[in-house]
Amino acid sequence: MSLSDQVSMFYNAKPHIFEKAKYLRENMTMAELKLWEVLRNKQVQGLRFRAQHPIDIFIADFYCHSLKLVIEIDGGIHLNAEQKEYDIGREAEINHWGIKIIRFTNAEVEKDIDQVLLHINEVCNKLKSDLK
DSSP: HHHHHHHHHOOOOOOOOHHHHHHHHHHHHHHHHHHHHHGGGGGGTOOOOOEEEEEEEEEEEEEETTTTTTEEEEEGGGGSSHHHHHHHHHHHOOOOOOOOOEEEEHHHHHHHHHHHHHHHHHHHHHHHHHHO
């Protein structure tokens, strides 16, 4: 991977963000682990997803660079008003890079992974058709 690919794929993330991402990869939630089992190794449409991927000052739960797609898994903390406000700002910053974000709750992933995958596939198909 060339340096320019790394700059573009990580959106100028700094070393401390990479360290935090590594920690988060090693300590994924149950919902993240469950979704990772079906995203890893190009199991979804042959697309490569990365877990706990640095993007500028943020860390995306899952990221597909070829489609510029972030998948976030939200736990209970995301129901908090202050966290919701932070998430809106974070999403706007990430959208600035041309990246789409889709969100699922822990409960959605844990209770109905098939529906989650169906939605992910629909979004991937849409993004692929937009690239043509």
